[in-house]
Amino acid sequence: MPIKSYLAHPHEGQKEELINALKAFEDCDIIPAKNQDLVIVVTDTPTQQEDDLIKEKIEAIDSLRLLAMVSGFNTPQND
Amino acid sequence: MYTSLSNRRSFIKKMATLSAMTAAATMFPGILFAEEQEKNIPDNGDIDWKKGPCRFCGVGCGILVGVQDGKAVAVKGDPKSSVNKGLLCVKGYHQIMCTQAADRLEYALVKKNGTYVKTPINEALDIVANKMKSTIEKHGKDSVAMYTSGQSTIPEGYVASKFMKGAIGTNNLDCNARLCMASAVAGFLTTFGADEPMGCYEDIEHADYFITWGNNMAEMHPVLFSRMLEQKHSRGAKIIDFATRTSRSSMGSTKSILFEPQTDLAVANAICYEIINNGWMNKKFVEEHINFSKGLTKMGYGLEDNYKFKDKPSKISFEDYKTFLNDYTPKKVAKYSKVSVKDIKFLASIYGDPNIKVMSLWCMGVNQHTRGTWMNNLIYNMHLLTGKISQPGNSPFSLTGQPSACGTAREVGTFTHKLPKGVVMNEKHRKLAAKIWKVPYERIPSKPTYHATEMFRAVDRGDIKFIWTQVTNPLVSLPKTSRYRPGMEKDSCFVVVSDVFPTPTSDVADVILPASWHIEKSGLYGNSERRTQHWDQMVEGPGDTTPDAWMTIEVAKRMGYGDLFPYSKENHVEEIYNEYRQFHEGAKHGMAPLDVLKEKSGVIWPYVNGKSTQWRFNAQYDPACDNGKDFHFYGKPDGKAIIWQRPFEPAPEKPDNEYPFWLNTGRVVEHWHTGSMTRRIPVLHKAMPNAYVEFHPDDAKALGVSNGQNVKVISRRGECTLPASINERGLPTKGQVFVPFFDENMLINDVTIDAFCPISKEPDYKKCAVRIEKA
Numbered sequence A: 001m002p003i004k005s006y007l008a009h010p011h012e013g014q015k016e017e018l019i020n021a022l023k024a025f026e027d028c029d030i031i032p033a034k035n036q037d038l039v040i041v042v043t044d045t046p047t048q049q050e051d052d053l054i055k056e057k058i059e060a061i062d063s064l065r066l067l068a069m070v071s072g073f074n075t076p077q078n079d
Numbered sequence B: 001m002y003t004s005l006s007n008r009r010s011f012i013k014k015m016a017t018l019s020a021m022t023a024a025a026t027m028f029p030g031i032l033f034a035e036e037q038e039k040n041i042p043d044n045g046d047i048d049w050k051k052g053p054c055r056f057c058g059v060g061c062g063i064l065v066g067v068q069d070g071k072a073v074a075v076k077g078d079p080k081s082s083v084n085k086g087l088l089c090v091k092g093y094h095q096i097m098c099t100q101a102a103d104r105l106e107y108a109l110v111k112k113n114g115t116y117v118k119t120p121i122n123e124a125l126d127i128v129a130n131k132m133k134s135t136i137e138k139h140g141k142d143s144v145a146m147y148t149s150g151q152s153t154i155p156e157g158y159v160a161s162k163f164m165k166g167a168i169g170t171n172n173l174d175c176n177a178r179l180c181m182a183s184a185v186a187g188f189l190t191t192f193g194a195d196e197p198m199g200c201y202e203d204i205e206h207a208d209y210f211i212t213w214g215n216n217m218a219e220m221h222p223v224l225f226s227r228m229l230e231q232k233h234s235r236g237a238k239i240i241d242f243a244t245r246t247s248r249s250s251m252g253s254t255k256s257i258l259f260e261p262q263t264d265l266a267v268a269n270a271i272c273y274e275i276i277n278n279g280w281m282n283k284k285f286v287e288e289h290i291n292f293s294k295g296l297t298k299m300g301y302g303l304e305d306n307y308k309f310k311d312k313p314s315k316i317s318f319e320d321y322k323t324f325l326n327d328y329t330p331k332k333v334a335k336y337s338k339v340s341v342k343d344i345k346f347l348a349s350i351y352g353d354p355n356i357k358v359m360s361l362w363c364m365g366v367n368q369h370t371r372g373t374w375m376n377n378l379i380y381n382m383h384l385l386t387g388k389i390s391q392p393g394n395s396p397f398s399l400t401g402q403p404s405a406c407g408t409a410r411e412v413g414t415f416t417h418k419l420p421k422g423v424v425m426n427e428k429h430r431k432l433a434a435k436i437w438k439v440p441y442e443r444i445p446s447k448p449t450y451h452a453t454e455m456f457r458a459v460d461r462g463d464i465k466f467i468w469t470q471v472t473n474p475l476v477s478l479p480k481t482s483r484y485r486p487g488m489e490k491d492s493c494f495v496v497v498s499d500v501f502p503t504p505t506s507d508v509a510d511v512i513l514p515a516s517w518h519i520e521k522s523g524l525y526g527n528s529e530r531r532t533q534h535w536d537q538m539v540e541g542p543g544d545t546t547p548d549a550w551m552t553i554e555v556a557k558r559m560g561y562g563d564l565f566p567y568s569k570e571n572h573v574e575e576i577y578n579e580y581r582q583f584h585e586g587a588k589h590g591m592a593p594l595d596v597l598k599e600k601s602g603v604i605w606p607y608v609n610g611k612s613t614q615w616r617f618n619a620q621y622d623p624a625c626d627n628g629k630d631f632h633f634y635g636k637p638d639g640k641a642i643i644w645q646r647p648f649e650p651a652p653e654k655p656d657n658e659y660p661f662w663l664n665t666g667r668v669v670e671h672w673h674t675g676s677m678t679r680r681i682p683v684l685h686k687a688m689p690n691a692y693v694e695f696h697p698d699d700a701k702a703l704g705v706s707n708g709q710n711v712k713v714i715s716r717r718g719e720c721t722l723p724a725s726i727n728e729r730g731l732p733t734k735g736q737v738f739v740p741f742f743d744e745n746m747l748i749n750d751v752t753i754d755a756f757c758p759i760s761k762e763p764d765y766k767k768c769a770v771r772i773e774k775a
C-alpha cells in the first residue's frame, strides 16, 4: 500500500493547468506552493501496480516539466 | 498504544507531505505552504505539543513534538523559535521515527564468554564501576578514559567532566567535538581569547554577501541556507560558494569558485594582500583594536604517536605583516590555487568595500584541516582588517556541526584541556572548579592528556585500559579506523559503550549501556549562535534505558564519590544546570536561569539583565564592553584582537603516481553523521540507502567506470568498496573523489588519514591521497 510524495514542476506559466490536471486523479492529494511554481503531490494507492499506474499518468500530463520523488512509504496491508 | 491502520496511513501521508515541503524549502527560497503545513499535522485535541531543540545538527532548530497517550506522534517546527521560524529540514521532521527501530538497545548487555547477555541495568553499572575502580587501583588513574560527544546534553557533559577531573582526578576526557570544532575553538581563542561567534543568525537578515568557505550549507545547515536563499530572493543578497566540490549549495549560490585542496590558506592571504594594497583597510579600527602576531611554522602533522606541539607566539609589526603578504599576490596564488586572479580580486573587493556587509560562513572544510586553526585565524584577518565584525550583517560566522558542540563540548568543556570555565593549565580556573565541585584543587591535574586521536592511539598501544564512550560512534567517525578498530578489539582495554542503537563501536564493547534518546530525558543543548535550549522529558524510554548523565552519576556513586553527586534522579538536570551556571556568572558569559529557558525557545548568552547579547565585543550591544571605545575584545588582556601571520603550507599527503586522487569526505542532507539514527528512519534510509564515491565525469571516463559500478577506494591505510556516482548529488573537481561517511557498511574512514592540526588536534578528513580500482 504505497504512499509517495513528489515535487511536480510545471512548464513556465502552466501551474494552473497542472493543478487542474492533477485534481482529476482520485488517489492523489495536491498542495500547490503559494509563491513558487511548484506543486506537492502525495499519492496513496492500494497496490504497487496502481502506484506505477498513477505515476505514469502524472508523468503524461502535458503541463508537467519534471516530477521528482521525495519520499516513499509502504505500509502493511493489516496491522 | 493501538494505532488503527487508517490512523497510521494518514500519519504516514502527513510525513510524506512534510518531507516534500522540506525538500521544496531547500530548493526554493521562502517557499510558502504555511496553512497547508498546519493542516497536515494531526490536530486532535488530545495532542500535547512540547518544545525542544532538534536532535540533529548545530543549527539548533526549535521543534514541537506532538505527544498523544504517552507516545510521540508528530514533529513540527516551532514557529516561536527565531532560529527556524517554524521550518525544519527533512531530518528534523522525521526524527522521532528512529525510536521505533526494532533493534533499539533497551537493556544492558554484558559480554560473557564471547556472547552478550541481557543484564539488569544496576548489575551492569556495578560491573562498570568495579572495573573502572580496579583498573585505577592496578594501573593508576590515567589508565581510564571517557570519550563523550557534542551530542551529549549540557548536564551529561558537566557530570562527565566533574567525574573524571574532579572526582577521579584525570584529564582523560575528550569528545567527538575534537573531530569537528576544535579548530574553531583554537581559532577563537588565538584571535579573540574567547570562544564562539560574536554574531548571531540574525546577521543573515542584514548581510549583503554571504561567502561560504568550504561549506555545503544546503545539505549540512539546510534551514540556515534557506534563510540565506530567502534574502537572496527578497533583497538581492549574494551567496558566493568557495569550495573544492560543486555541491547543492553551489547550485543555489550566486557564484561558485573552486580551489585546489589546501590552498584556501593562500587565497585568504591573497585577499588580505589586496585589502591592504588597495587601501581598503579600516585604519582606525586596526589602530585601536588590533595587534599583529606570528607563531611557529612547519609544525608537522601529528602523524606519529605521542606527537607534541606548543606554539610560540611573538608580536610583529603591521609592516612585518605587510611584507609577509608579498608572497601572496593574486598572481602568485592563482598559479597553485587554481583560482583566477579575477576571482581573488573579486572576493577581496567584497571584503574591501566599506558599503558591503559581509558574512563569512564555514564549518568542516575549514576546521577539518591540518592547518585548521590557521584557516580560522585567516578568515578573522579579513574581517578585522576591514573592521567588519560584531555588527549586524558583518560577521565571521563559524558554524557548528553537532547540536551541542557549543553548549556541551565547548562551554561545559569536555576536552582534555578544558574546565567548565577556562583550562586545566590555569591555576585560577582549577581553583574555581575545585570550589564549585567541592574537591581539593590539587586533585585536578594541571596537564592535558589525550586528545581524541591520541586517546585511541593510547587504547591501541595498551596505555588506556578502560574506556567509556557516550553518545558517539568513534569506530565509524574517527580517521584511520583501520588502526583504531583492531585497537579497541584488543583484550588490553575494557570497553563500555552507552548508546541508543547498536553500532560498530558497541560491537566491540564489553558492556553496552542502554541510553535514553533525546525526548526520553530532559536536557539542554547549546547551538551555533550561543543559544541555550531546554526541553523537558516528553515520553518514557523503553526497558531499562537511562539518561547518560544518570548512568555517570550512578557509576560515580558506586565508586565512592556519592557526596560529589548529590542530585536526585527526578530533578538532576535542573540541579546540575544550576550548579553549572555558577561557572559562567557575569556579563561575559552569563547563562539564563532555567525558568527563562523553560519558557522560551532558547536564549543567547551572555544573558545579562534579562536580555540576550546578540553581538559581542560591540559596545552598542554588549554590556561587558567597558574600555570606553566602540569595540572591546575583552577576551584578550589588552582588549585587542590579533591578526595572525599564517602562511600556506602543503597537506601532509598529496596525490602522486601511486595514489593519484584527492579523497574528500563529508555528509549528505538525509543522514546525521554516522547514520546510527537516520538510517533507522525509513524515509531517510530509502532516500539515501548507501554511501557512494563521486567522480568527475572525465575521471570516470578515463578509468572506465560507469555509474553504480563498484570500485575500491584505496589509500596507504586501508580500502573501501563503494558504487560510483557520476553527475548525481555533487561534482568533485577533476582529480578528486568524494565519499560520504554515514554508512557503517562502507567504512570510508578506514581509508582516511589521522593527520591533524598541531594546534587544535582536529583531524583532516578532507584531504588524503587514494587510488581507484574496479572491484
Ligand code: SF4
Residues within 6 Å of the ligand: B054, B055, B056, B057, B058, B059, B060, B061, B084, B087, B088, B089, B090, B091, B092, B093, B220, B221, B222, B223, B224
Ligand atoms: S537544519 Fe539541523 S537543527 Fe534544523 S531541522 Fe535540520 S537537522 Fe534539525
